[in-house]
Amino acid sequence: MSMTEVHRQASVGPKQHRFEPYAFNGGNILAVAGGDFAVVASDTRLSQGFMIHTRDHPKAVQLTANTVLAQSGFEGDSLTLKKHVQMRIGMYEHNHGKTPSTSAIAAMISKMLYYKRFFPYYVYNIVAGLDNEGKGCVYSYDPVGSYEREQYRAAGAANELLQPLLDNQIGFKNMSEAGPPLSKERAIQLCIDCFISAAERDITTGDCVLIQVIDKDGVETKKFPLRRD
Amino acid sequence: MKYFSHAQFIYQQFPSLKTFIEKLFILNFRILTQYMNMALADICKLNFSSKSSLTKLPSNEEVFNAEAQDCFSIPTAPQAASYLSHLSKPDSDVHIKFNHGTTTLAFKFQHGVVVATDSRATAGDYIASQTVKKVIEINPYLLGTMAGGAADCSFWERVLAKQCRVYELRNKERISVAAASKVLANMVYNYKGMGLSMGTMICGWDKRGPGLYYVDSDGQRLNGSMFAVGSGATYAYGVMDAGYSNDMCVEDALALGKRAIYHATHRDAYSGGFVNLYHMKESGWEHISWTDVKDLHYAYKNEKK
Numbered sequence: 001m002s003m004t005e006v007h008r009q010a011s012v013g014p015k016q017h018r019f020e021p022y023a024f025n026g027g028n029i030l031a032v033a034g035g036d037f038a039v040v041a042s043d044t045r046l047s048q049g050f051m052i053h054t055r056d057h058p059k060a061v062q063l064t065a066n067t068v069l070a071q072s073g074f075e076g077d078s079l080t081l082k083k084h085v086q087m088r089i090g091m092y093e094h095n096h097g098k099t100p101s102t103s104a105i106a107a108m109i110s111k112m113l114y115y116k117r118f119f120p121y122y123v124y125n126i127v128a129g130l131d132n133e134g135k136g137c138v139y140s141y142d143p144v145g146s147y148e149r150e151q152y153r154a155a156g157a158a159n160e161l162l163q164p165l166l167d168n169q170i171g172f173k174n175m176s177e178a179g180p181p182l183s184k185e186r187a188i189q190l191c192i193d194c195f196i197s198a199a200e201r202d203i204t205t206g207d208c209v210l211i212q213v214i215d216k217d218g219v220e221t222k223k224f225p226l227r228r229d
Numbered sequence: 230m231k232y233f234s235h236a237q238f239i240y241q242q243f244p245s246l247k248t249f250i251e252k253l254f255i256l257n258f259r260i261l262t263q264y265m266n267m268a269l270a271d272i273c274k275l276n277f278s279s280k281s282s283l284t285k286l287p288s289n290e291e292v293f294n295a296e297a298q299d300c301f302s303i304p305t306a307p308q309a310a311s312y313l314s315h316l317s318k319p320d321s322d323v324h325i326k327f328n329h330g331t332t333t334l335a336f337k338f339q340h341g342v343v344v345a346t347d348s349r350a351t352a353g354d355y356i357a358s359q360t361v362k363k364v365i366e367i368n369p370y371l372l373g374t375m376a377g378g379a380a381d382c383s384f385w386e387r388v389l390a391k392q393c394r395v396y397e398l399r400n401k402e403r404i405s406v407a408a409a410s411k412v413l414a415n416m417v418y419n420y421k422g423m424g425l426s427m428g429t430m431i432c433g434w435d436k437r438g439p440g441l442y443y444v445d446s447d448g449q450r451l452n453g454s455m456f457a458v459g460s461g462a463t464y465a466y467g468v469m470d471a472g473y474s475n476d477m478c479v480e481d482a483l484a485l486g487k488r489a490i491y492h493a494t495h496r497d498a499y500s501g502g503f504v505n506l507y508h509m510k511e512s513g514w515e516h517i518s519w520t521d522v523k524d525l526h527y528a529y530k531n532e533k534k
Contacts, residue, residue, distance in 0.1 A: 117301065148360070
C-alpha cells in the first residue's frame with residue numbers, strides 16, 4: 001500500500017464490507033386530487049450516484065381505468081412491487097368479477113408493504129385516482145405501509161422542496177384567505193412548475209416530466225421537457 | 230410446505246416447548262436467535278437453513294405466495310433481525326426513514342375514558358404529515374391509539390380488530406378490554422427484538438366499566454387510569470396531573486385532555502398538527518373534536534387576559 005492509501009484508510013476507519021441490498025435511484029413524484037380528477041406527475045430520469053442510467057424511465061404506471069401508482073426510491077424494489085400489485089389486481093378481477101376500487105387497491109398495497117416489514121421495499125408510493133363517488137383521491141405511503149388519504153403529496157428526492165410549495169398553493173396553509181377550488185388546468189400547470197423548480201435544485205430530477213390526468217373519461221398522458229443537465 | 234404446517238401446529242399446541250428450548254440455551258445467544266428464526270420460519274412458512282448466507286434469495290413465486298397467504302417475508306440470512314439494522318442508522322448511505330407518531334394520552338374518570346392525540350407524523354426530521362389519525366377505531370366500543378411506528382400501530386391494531394370480531398362471533402359476546410389488550414400484547418411479543426416500535430393504549434368500556442391498558446412492542450402491558458405515550462408524554466403528564474380529579478365533569482375532562490395535548494405540541498418538536506379528541510362512554514366511543522393546535526394557542530392566550 002502506498003502512503004496516501006494508508007492515510008485515507010486511517011482517517012475513514014475500518015469499514016465492514018457487505019452486500020448492500022438497496023440503492024437510491026432518485027427522481028420525484030407528485031399527485032394532486034381535485035373535485036372530479038386526479039393528476040399524477042413523475043419525472044423520467046433514472047440515476048445512481050452521479051450517473052444517469054436513462055432519461056426515459058417513467059415512474060408511474062396505470063393500474064386500472066381509475067387508478068395510477070407512482071413510485072420513487074429504489075428501482076429494483078419498485079419494479080417488483082409494481083409487478084406484484086398488478087398480479088394481485090388480476091387475481092382480484094378473477095375472484096370478484098370486477099375491477100378493484102382505488103381505496104381497495106390502496107389498502108392492499110399497505111398490507112403488501114407491511115408484509116415486508118423486516119426487509120422493506122425501499123419505495124415511496126403514491127396511489128392516485130377516482131374514489132367510488134368519482135372524486136379525486138391521493139393515498140401516500142411510507143416504505144412499510146403506513147398510509148393516509150390526502151389532497152396532495154410530493155415524494156422522492158426533492159419532496160422537502162416540493163411539499164411546502166404544494167402546502168401553500170393547494171392547501172393555502174397559514175394564509176388568511178383560501179383561494180378558489182383547484183381546476184384541472186391549474187393543477188397540471190402547478191405540477192409542471194413544481195418539477196421545473198425541483199430540476200433546478202435537485203440533481204436527480206430532470207429530463208422530462210410525465211403528467212397523467214385521471215378523470216371519468218380515463219387516463220390522459222402528457223410529456224413536458226425539463227432541463228437535462 | 231406440509232412439514233412446516235405440522236411444526237406450526239405443534240408449536241401452537243405446546244407453546245411452552247418454545248420457552249423450554251430457549252431457557253436451555255439462554256446463555257448461548259447465537260443459538261437463541263437461531264431458534265427465534267426457526268419460530269419465525271414457522272410463522273412465515275419459509276424454509277431456510279441457519280448455515281446459508283445471502284446466496285439464495287427467495288424466488289418471486291415464494292415471496293408472492295407468502296404475500297397471498299398473509300405471512301411475513303424475511304431476509305434469508307442467519308440473524309435476520311440484525312442483518313438490516315444498519316439501514317436504520319442515520320450515517321448509512323441508504324437510510325430508510327419510517328413515519329413515527331407521538332404524544333397520545335388517555336385517562337379514566339367517573340364518566341368514562343378521555344382519549345386525545347396529536348396528528349403529526351415525522352420521518353426523521355421531516356414532517357411527513359400533519360393530519361394523521363392516531364386514534365384507531367377498532368370497533369364501536371374499543372379504541373386504540375398510535376405512538377411509535379405509524380405502520381406498526383395501524384397494521385397490528387387492524388389485526389386486533391379482526392381478532393376481536395372473531396372472538397365476538399365465536400363467543401356471542403363482546404371481547405373485554407383486558408382480553409383485547411392481551412391479544413395485542415401476545416401478538417407483538419412474537420416479534421420482540423425485531424425492531425417493531427409501537428406504544429399503544431387500548432381503551433374501552435366493558436362489563437367491568439371503563440377500561441384502559443397500555444401495550445407496547447417490548448411486551449409491556451399495564452392497567453392504569455392515566456397514561457401518556459410518545460415523545461411529548463412528559464409534557465402531557467405535567468398538565469394532566471395538575472388538573473386531574475376522578476370527579477370531574479365531562480366538559481372539564483375533555484378540556485383537560487385537549488389542553489394537555491396542546492402543551493405537549495407547543496414544546497415537543499415531534500408533536501403538532503391537530504388535537505383529536507374522543508370520549509369513551511358506556512354506549513361506546515364518541516368523536517368530540519379535531520382542533521388545529523394553532524387555534525388553541527390563540528384561544529388559551531386570550532383566556533389569560
